[in-house]
């Protein structure tokens with residue numbers, strides 16, 4: 208099947224789909240944990256308060272099934288995720304330690320299997336809507352959990368909805384570009400497709416060799432068939448809107464021109480905003496949203512996902528604003544009067560002053576030019592628009608439960624199995640999340 212015939216709507220008339228389970232925002236990683244699913248509910252309140260439901264279709268996605276999640280994750284890991292609870296954790300602790308479950312970053316919490324099924328279900332369904340031509344942009348703020356590995360939970364991420372969403376897109380599209388705006392490197396997605404030339408990964412993030420997860424240097428560029436199809440933009444702390452936009456647009460434009468993706472997955476981790484509890488950049492909400500607007504302007508079917516974000520009133524502001532950008536709607540700066548209105552004081556606006564104009568940033572124009580130059584050199588070695596024949600669309604995840612037998616086509620070949628990676632080819636230097644703030648600073652009324 209030639210995906211060039213797949214419909215893409217004019218920019219002003221995107222058909223936008225939005226996937227959200229109301230139950231997701233009621234879950235909790237536990238008291239004091241910086242990852243707060245309540246931010247999803249806050250986002251949804253603002254989205255509805257601004258009337259954005261009038262400009263898109265809102266769906267409650269099916270939670271992903273075990274079979275769907277095992278398209279990427281190993282059976283023994285999924286089995287542990289399903290079985291462990293806070294009540295039986297003590298008995299299971301020793302046997303699940305190897306999966307990273309029960310660590311500080313990834314505690315065992317009630318209903319966590321249900322929670323991650325919702326996150327994955329949203330991204331899989333978003334991919335279905337894009338791939339079938341039903342939507343031009345598909346939003347899942349429950350998704351974007353980019354650190355999860357095949358058999359290991361990491362950095363608050365237990366299942367990798369992004370990998371599952373991309374696998375679903377590969378049923379329809381020849382080439383998928385993954386773009387990661389989170390302040391942390393998108394290591395789980397990069398690792399999954401490190402040997403594939405059908406998925407290009409582009410991550411722009413803070414990098415100093417120690418900042419979590421410790422990977423994402425310019426030197427990490429892929430292996431084998433995927434050599435040069437992983438692109439990293441490592442930045443120093445404190446980067447402002449102007450510098451962030453310049454390097455992001457330069458690199459993204461070059462990558463899109465060269466790779467010619469037929470679909471894009473955009474992870475919008477909001478911990479790259481100024482004032483984030485774990486992040487370190489000096490980027491505004493408008494600045495963050497400008498990256499979404501820029502990618503949308505290419506008119507390529509795009510999945511828009513959440514990710515990190517730990518000052519949750521700003522996460523909600525940012526993702527509500529980016530929903531409006533996807534819908535092509537201008538919303539007022541004054542926030543709508545939602546049930547959580549008081550939480551947005553003292554300014555009660557969508558775009559509060561988060562950035563510090565005088566903050567020092569070592570990201571000089573010369574250092575950014577150097578990064579741009581290295582990446583342009585790397586892209587010279589990328590085969591322009593590599594293609595594969597897609598003769599038959601294999602059954603979708605959504606349909607799979609209703610089918611007997613095996614997959615018609617095993618499209619999972621694009622996922623790099625762990626055992627094929629040689630140690631020296633694999634990104635190394637992983638550190639535990641170094642806490643930059645004390646536990647009591649994580650306090651949040653939600």
Ligand SMILES: [Zn+2]
Pocket residue numbers: 389390391476478514515516
């Ligand atoms: Zn992050």
